[in-house]
Amino acid sequence: MNNQDTQTRTDRLAEAIADAIMAGGFQPGAKLDEQMLAERYGVSRTPVREALRQVAATGLIALRPRRSAIVATVTPAELETLFGAMAELEATCARMCAISMTPMERRRLEALHGAMQAMVAAGDAEAYTDANQTFHSQIYAGTHNAVIAEMTANMRRRLSPFRRAQFRAPGRLSLSHAEHGAVLQAILAARAAEAHATMLHHVSLVEDAYEQLVEQASARLA
Amino acid sequence: MNNQDTQTRTDRLAEAIADAIMAGGFQPGAKLDEQMLAERYGVSRTPVREALRQVAATGLIALRPRRSAIVATVTPAELETLFGAMAELEATCARMCAISMTPMERRRLEALHGAMQAMVAAGDAEAYTDANQTFHSQIYAGTHNAVIAEMTANMRRRLSPFRRAQFRAPGRLSLSHAEHGAVLQAILAARAAEAHATMLHHVSLVEDAYEQLVEQASARLA
DNA sequence: TAAGGAGAAATTGCATGCAGAAATGTTGTG
DNA sequence: CACAACATTTCTGCATGCAATTTCTCCTTA
Structure with a gap:
């Protein structure tokens, strides 16, 4: 990650998560456990949660209140x-x-x-x-x-x-x-x-x- | 707020902030201080930050790393x-x-x-x-x-x-x-x-x- | 008076902790 | 064997705390 100065951890996380989904690393419907993501990327849950909000806005993932976020599934x-x-x-x-x-x-x-x-x-x-x-x-x-x-x-x-x-x-x-x-x-x-x-x-x-x-x-x- | 069960505080905040901007409560270029928003809506900074990410995705506000978010200004x-x-x-x-x-x-x-x-x-x-x-x-x-x-x-x-x-x-x-x-x-x-x-x-x-x-x-x- | 800089105050980015909801496992009953 | 009710564990939503950075204030100097 080359732009540590101009981007926050949250920004880089959002990119990483979106890239992982697009690359097929997470299948549609897969649960995106906050703690799992935090451990995988070596950060706490706070930036993970903020990144999930950001990715959700693009439609790639779905945020379900009080449930895990999931990779967007579509009928x-x-x-x-x-x-x-x-x-x-x-x-x-x-x-x-x-x-x-x-x-x-x-x-x-x-x-x-x-x-x-x-x-x-x-x-x-x-x-x-x-x-x-x-x-x-x-x-x-x-x-x-x-x-x-x-x-x-x-x-x-x-x-x-x-x-x-x-x-x-x-x-x-x-x-x-x-x-x-x-x-x-x-x-x-x-x-x-x-x-x-x-x-x-x-x-x-x-x-x-x-x-x-x-x-x-x-x-x-x- | 009638849908406390199906929405989180963050969701309601995002709506409230977006509404306030669209109603003209915040002028373009105005700083959106996290603590100010937290006090105004009676929550902590955490949901405020998440809501700001969400609103920023719509283009209504701009997030500047390590600086306050501002209502989007356009040339x-x-x-x-x-x-x-x-x-x-x-x-x-x-x-x-x-x-x-x-x-x-x-x-x-x-x-x-x-x-x-x-x-x-x-x-x-x-x-x-x-x-x-x-x-x-x-x-x-x-x-x-x-x-x-x-x-x-x-x-x-x-x-x-x-x-x-x-x-x-x-x-x-x-x-x-x-x-x-x-x-x-x-x-x-x-x-x-x-x-x-x-x-x-x-x-x-x-x-x-x-x-x-x-x-x-x-x-x-x- | 304007410009510059050091120090103080304010503010963001992130980690951590806890209450409550959801998911999971276990036991009892038809 | 199916299934319902309960207990346990896991996970989310949010508050709080702290370090790092930015912004503000005030003093010095040209």
Whole structure:
């Protein structure tokens, strides 16, 4: 931890807990025992409690009065609502990009998309996952509105526990890339409504991919 | 406080502090001394600190390590970004309403708009302010997406310290009502793109109104 | 008078302790 | 064997205390 001067223990704890959840270290529904966390990170319960409040505000965990905090669990219906919200936010970002991106930002996005073609061809899901994150981050930045960008990035983080394996589904890599291509063309051509529509469709597909995975997992258990 | 069983002191404190800020009890930039808050609400500093973390997550206050928390101050540039984000969110809600509102929800919105006509005619800014809040709340609900609805409502709360006097500006009441009419017609006719555009324009006008007020206030000081 | 600095006071960050609620284990009863 | 009632343990919610840092005050000096 390199920023001991500018951050409190609570701040660093909040980051650490959120990272651990997003990395899958705690499963949805897992109890987040205050004492356990305090021991694990070598602090007292006080900063742990403050950090939990902070993480809870992002929606990653749920605080239940007089009960342990738990990693947020969502019903299929809630998940659909969350993915719907994320799709709307990302679509809004794409629309704003079509209007507001600088020529240089447009070229960078185009170059990234080109580089991702090779990853699809090589079937390199890991590299593609990283590049995909960058692709979307560039679109957040391209809005030139830090508030919208942060809200959307936060929504993406909040859904990360449910998106982890999205590129494992067969054929998803090239489908995702084709979708990106449609979004990219709309942004480059400054067609705002089309950028919105294509991105909405693209993110909705991510939800479908997740549901397919869940169904397959359920089928294997049965 | 009627829900002592289901909420902790911290939860109630967070609400009370946020309400006090939105009601103007603390000016932007005002220091939120922990001990002062603890005495004011008759609790110890521990729940106060936890509540401050929670309120800070909404953006209403800023936490500065080893310094007092303060009511969030925003530069004119940040305020423009915030209003821009709110406009995009509200426009998204309006677009979703055009697609998703039930016939009953549409009728309710239309009835409310009709009732607001009388308030404009009577020049009753107070009643109009309340009804305006309801109008927008109905649009959040009409999205049928609780996540988007909550995000947008939260953004509105966050900007409330800067919207307080918006209907004091001359002619604003009838202008706002006319704008509402345009949004309403688009929603009723299920014209999604038009609902988006008209709402975007409407909320942008609120920002203009605020800026006018600030300029007038500055002029009076000079 | 303004600027600077040393010391005092106030304030935050965090650990600890305790009361009460929730979770868990145990025993008795149908 | 299931299950209900009770006892025990564990955990949360909050108050309090202390060290470290910031802020305030007042004095010195140019």
